[in-house]
Amino acid sequence: MSAETSAGTSGDTSGGTDGTDPGTPGDPSAAAHTERTGRGSVTMEKAIGRDRTVAVVGSGTMGQGIAQVALVAGHPVRLYDSAPGRAAEAVAAIGARLDRLVEKGRLDAAAREDAAGRLHAAGELAELADAALVVEAIVEDLTVKRGLFAALEEVVADDALLATNTSSLSVTAIAGALRLPGRFVGLHFFNPAPLLPLVEVVRGFASDESAATRAYETVKAWGKTPVRCADTPGFIVNRIARPFYAEAFRVYEEGAADPATIDAALSECGGFRMGPFELTDLIGQDVNEAVTRSVWESFFQDPKFTPSLAQRRLVESGRLGRKTGHGWYPYGEGAERPRPHTAPPAEAPAEITVEGDLGPARALVAMAREAGITVHETDEDRGTRILLPGGGQLVLADGQTSVEFRDVVYFDLSLDYREATRIVLSASEVTAWETLRGAIGLFQALGKKVSVIGDVPGMIVARTVAMLIDLAADAVAKGVATAEDIDTAMRLGVNYPVGPFEWRRRLGAAWAHEVLDELHARVPTGRYAPSLALYRRTYAEMGGE
Incomplete structure (x- = not known):
């Protein structure tokens, strides 16, 4: 073991x-x-x-x-x-x-x-x-x-x-x-x-x-x-947990955020008990990397399980985590834990306009009103977004990037927007500073700390959860375990706040498939291609639409 x-x-x-x-x-x-x-x-x-x-x-x-x-x-x-x-x-x-x-x-x-x-x-x-x-x-x-x-x-x-x-x-x-x-x-x-x-x-x-x-x-x-x-390689937990580590390491390798900020996103926003950088330092980088590599090789180097080069370098350097005094973070007497990036205070917009149903983020409408912000709602079929007074847009992470659109700030998925203590935003060089400041001020007015990261598709929590849902659907289709047993295993085996199928129930039948489809279009390596099992589940539950 x-x-x-x-x-x-x-x-x-x-x-x-x-x-x-x-x-x-x-x-x-x-x-x-x-x-x-x-x-x-x-x-x-x-x-x-x-x-x-x-x-x-x-x-x-x-x-x-x-x-x-x-x-x-x-x-x-x-x-x-x-x-x-x-x-x-x-x-x-x-x-x-x-x-x-x-x-x-x-x-x-x-x-x-x-x-x-x-x-x-x-x-x-x-x-x-x-x-x-x-x-x-x-x-x-x-x-x-x-x-x-x-x-x-x-x-x-x-x-x-x-x-x-x-x-x-x-x-x-x-x-x-x-x-x-x-x-x-x-x-x-x-x-x-x-x-x-x-x-x-x-x-x-x-x-x-x-x-x-x-x-x-x-x-x-x-x-x-x-x-x-x-x-099957990794059984339930070690098979399905791979994206929790891999996607965080990928965001780090892409230069979008530092380990402390990524950990904060997954714990304070995503509801996970510990972030993957802190957790792998506790496990031991050599142990975690060996399990990842074993699963990857057992699946004949399937790109969905590709190990992290950054973690490999960490292992090669002897920085194995707590047991050696240094991993992603320093340990020992006098060691200072890096803090996540937190944006300075910004002025909140007096009013916002919500177009369409915000889906998993619909709680933000009531929260904004409770914070004294005037909210206008419209059913216009132009997508799902929050419009700021200057015309800038706030969009829930969907697998696309800010640079593809003018004046768009993405915000990450949260397990519970009311309970979350931090919200993560991403913007690109074409995003107006006024729009980013307005987005920061809006979430700060809702009582959240705000972290701003680079322009990466699917951001952090959303891409991680989408991948967990995909691997879980694939495992059920291949007879690895039942959906109920998978959710139980992920809650009790690695303390996930909810299992992949509970995430899917909360987010809707098509959510993970759509996020992964957009990610695959931008990173066409096969890593994010929705599995056939997820495709079938999605279209069956949508009635073939």
């Missing part, structure tokens, strides 16, 4: 299994039976009962976390590591964490003693023979993992469920050499496993549906939130 997705959730440690709620126990009678359904298949049903042993191989951070989750859920747990003494050290570390839960009142002393009595270090793989479930959390190396599971097959019963916690390797490939690949699945926990609720349950090409269902029900019984996923 790479820290890529886990670090993205470190800002919210609520709601996970931390010893307070072990969830609903499995039914002991639901132990797997060995009815063969074909080559490599074993039928499995329901959750693994609490009385059955769960084994974890690998005693690092993830292995300890998974072992703790199974332990608090009531299972006997055996922890194995190939390095002598490591498993015993991990058992002691888990015990210390249970002690801290008791001190915080999250676990009573009797429950702690009961749990400690069910946790044991294993010195040999043979000691895992009675395990009903074995979860592997070792080094991300395909050869090493395949060797481990081949050895485990010689030890455990044919009805034991085998699972890998890999975040970057193919579940299908790991299971490829197994005698019974049907009982093999991916269980991708997020770090720290005891706290974070999401688990991606990954069905490989040869995995039996009954095995995936049993894994799903077991994880659910542990108090986690499982989502089903096909074996």
Whole structure:
């Protein structure tokens, strides 16, 4: 499990299994039976009962976390590591964490003693023979993992469920050499496993549906939130999250804005918990870049997943983020965090004219009136825009650029214009200064800080959200996961304010397609070409218009 997705959730440690709620126990009678359904298949049903042993191989951070989750859920747990003494050290570390839960009142002393009595270090793989479930959390190396599971097959019963916690390797490939690949699945926990609720349950090409269902029900019984996923590069979260980083880095590479301003746009305007520059510094630039490159290569260098040259240079320079004292930002004692660009005060216009329906930004009409600005509204079919007294226009980011029009200022998409503390504007060299000042003054009158960036199509939040929606639609069409599971995974796995399909519901059926179509016309590399899935969804929901 790479820290890529886990670090993205470190800002919210609520709601996970931390010893307070072990969830609903499995039914002991639901132990797997060995009815063969074909080559490599074993039928499995329901959750693994609490009385059955769960084994974890690998005693690092993830292995300890998974072992703790199974332990608090009531299972006997055996922890194995190939390095002598490591498993015993991990058992002691888990015990210390249970002690801290008791001190915080999250676990009573009797429950702690009961749990400690069910946790044991294993010195040999043979000691895992009675395990009903074995979860592997070792080094991300395909050869090493395949060797481990081949050895485990010689030890455990044919009805034991085998699972890998890999975040970057193919579940299908790991299971490829197994005698019974049907009982093999991916269980991708997020770090720290005891706290974070999401688990991606990954069905490989040869995995039996009954095995995936049993894994799903077991994880659910542990108090986690499982989502089903096909074996695809990046699974759900690491696949669909790529634009959150990539589009921010692209805006930076285009010289349109600095990292602090881009981070502020996505957090203060877009509603994301952290901006991508701050987040990748926390994750580690090397880790984040490696995941991006892995997904890109796994998709045969699809331009939608192209890595960032600027991030590559950062990694090559050794500026890996917080762990090295410098990434996109400096860290350490005395380091000053760069501040986002914020425009100085400007006079607000006394009146504005709104033409058409502002769509996602319609709240601005009421907000302007509440601020004492006179608002005239017209239904004239000349587009959707806000007209300033001097004739300049304010337009919601749509994938076009200011330089294509005279006297146009674009403003970025917001999750909630009332709640947003910052609004981002873009203008070009042909935009009148009076128009830009009027736009700045208007949003300042609405109580917002204002950042002005360069003239880039789709700006920051809008292009990011449009790409997230596109990748999510494509994933559903290709059978990766359901729309509901994708939204759940993105909210719980990387703390997005809403999932891609909720964004799409709020923005309208055609919004993302139209933004990407305009972006593709200006950057015809294929990166922004709307997927066939998004095209079909859009036209189906619009009734073929």
